[in-house]
Amino acid sequence: MGDVMYHRQRLAAVAAGILLTAGVGATLPASASTQSRAAQQAPATALVVNARWGGHSTFDRLVIDVRGTMPPVSVKPVRELRYDGSGKKVPLAGKYFLEIKLSPAAAHNEAGKSVYKGPRLLKTYLPALKGIALTGDFEGVVTFGAAFQTKPVYKAYKLHSPERFVVDIKHAPPAGCSAH
Numbered sequence: 001m002g003d004v005m006y007h008r009q010r011l012a013a014v015a016a017g018i019l020l021t022a023g024v025g026a027t028l029p030a031s032a033s034t035q036s037r038a039a040q041q042a043p044a045t046a047l048v049v050n051a052r053w054g055g056h057s058t059f060d061r062l063v064i065d066v067r068g069t070m071p072p073v074s075v076k077p078v079r080e081l082r083y084d085g086s087g088k089k090v091p092l093a094g095k096y097f098l099e100i101k102l103s104p105a106a107a108h109n110e111a112g113k114s115v116y117k118g119p120r121l122l123k124t125y126l127p128a129l130k131g132i133a134l135t136g137d138f139e140g141v142v143t144f145g146a147a148f149q150t151k152p153v154y155k156a157y158k159l160h161s162p163e164r165f166v167v168d169i170k171h172a173p174p175a176g177c178s179a180h
Contacts, residue, residue: 045104045105046105047066047067048106048107048116048137049065049066049116050117051134052118053124053126058170058173059128059169060124060128060129060169060171062144062169063164065118065163066162066165070158070165072102072103073102074101076098077096083135084135084138084143090135092121092131093123093130093131093147094130094147095148096148096149097148100143100156104141105141106142107134116134116137119132121133128150129147130147130148132145132146133145133147148169152170
């Protein structure tokens with residue numbers, strides 16, 4: 001009986017040693033390589049790098065380009081646009097406004113240098129979208145404002161590869177043009 005007990009204890013010790021060695025060997029390098037790959041692929045905080053716009057036959061489109069993983073985004077109607085931090089009114093003409101917030105996100109790198117290459121304040125001459133502004137890059141929140149003369153009817157969604165947030169704003173087709 002002593003031999004059997006000794007054999008079981010030794011077998012258990014060897015099995016534990018194998019599992020411990022395999023666990024340490026597999027975990028450390030994989031974890032380290034995963035972290036280094038992730039650091040190379042995407043910044044820890046999503047970086048907002050551009051905003052683009054365009055007119056189509058039945059809608060205008062606003063696109064916000066993001067480097068890294070797309071953060072949560074909110075779009076809500078507001079009475080007026082104000083700059084984050086200062087609270088000053090944004091000088092965009094319009095009767096209706098949408099506020100678009102990405103968080104956690106930044107439009108600057110860790111050194112504080114802007115990575116955002118899009119417009120900061122721009123009047124547009126599209127059927128629905130009349131202006132856009134970068135209204136904030138403050139405490140992990142990047143905010144945009146969009147201005148309209150008529151109440152916007154919009155659809156907002158995320159697209160991937162590359163990461164971008166899209167707001168499509170409906171409008172009537174131009175006179176003499178039939179939309180399909």
